[in-house]
Amino acid sequence: MTRMQPLRTVRAGVLEVAYFEAGPADGPPVLLMHGFPYDIHSYAEVAPMLAEAGCRVVVPYLRGYGGTRFLSDSTPRSGEQAALGADLLALLDALSIPRALLAGYDWGGRAACVVAALWPERCAGLVSFNSYNIQDIAKAMRPEVAENEHRLWYQYYFHSERGRAGLAADRRGITRLLWRLWSPTWSFDEATFERSAAAFDHPDFVEVVIQSYRHRFGLAPGDPAYADIEARLAAQPPIAVPAITFDGADDGVRPVSDASAHAHRFTGPRSHRIVPGVGHNMPQEVPRVFADAVLELLSASNP
Secondary structure (H helix, E strand, O other): OOOOOOOEEEEEOOEEEEEEEEOOOOOOEEEEEOOOOOOHHHHOOHHHHHHHOOOEEEEEOOOOOOOOEEOOOOOOOOOOHHHHHHHHHHHHHHOOOOOEEEEEOHHHHHHHHHHHHHOHHHEEEEEEEOOOOOOOHHHOOOOOOHHHHHHOHHHHHHOOHHHHHHHHHOHHHHHHHHHHHHOOOOOOOHHHHHHHHHHHHOOOHHHHHHHHHHHOOOOOOOOHHHHHHHHHHHOOOOEOOOEEEEEEOOOOOOOOOOHHHHHHHEOOOEEEEEEOOOOOOHHHHOHHHHHHHHHHHHHHHOO
């Protein structure tokens, strides 16, 4: 079982970011962004595939995970979408990467979508699981159909102090359950889960997670440092960069949608694909499919 070692660190914005890097330093840069509740090992197989194809691959731990740390005790432990996007932009700056292909899912896909929408000059292309992944917080309290509300039980749980206490008391129990519910056809073993679950022992994991799931429903204030970015995201800005988007046919979080559902959010070239037999953690479930999408976009941008 591959462990993504050794890690490097760099100061980027309000964080010291821990990240894995592979491939030639002069290759086309690709940033692979993990989600909740996962870690960089979602890309344990994707990263070497891309490195072997000549890409410079960077896989960072998000704020609140693994070796990434806040530089100051006074920085709010926010998990809001603007913070995730700002972290990714700061990392590009810290690594002196003017433009990169951005790929991700869940929280990491949201960070990639934020940068692609607001700073398109920094994004050579986008691979996004669950398509347009920028939250429309103004509409977040509108109820959905019962089946979709049922899928989001964990978010409502985290809105309560009981949920905060539950996550703090049993990080592995809750996150292991989410892995099973969200990817019902993925047969991961305990060693695979534990390899990623170690990242949840981060001292700020609980606070970042709880703030994220409350903020997206308008139930918790954001970090004032990101108010301007959140205001821009409230307008639901379109994504103009070339994109490949996916849904997993067996995703236990987000229902499958066809290309038309988010077509108005993509003003550039976009291909949307539904992957059979795949749940929520696409890059770890079907790494070859995910890696090939990255290489397809790179090839299209450098014919």
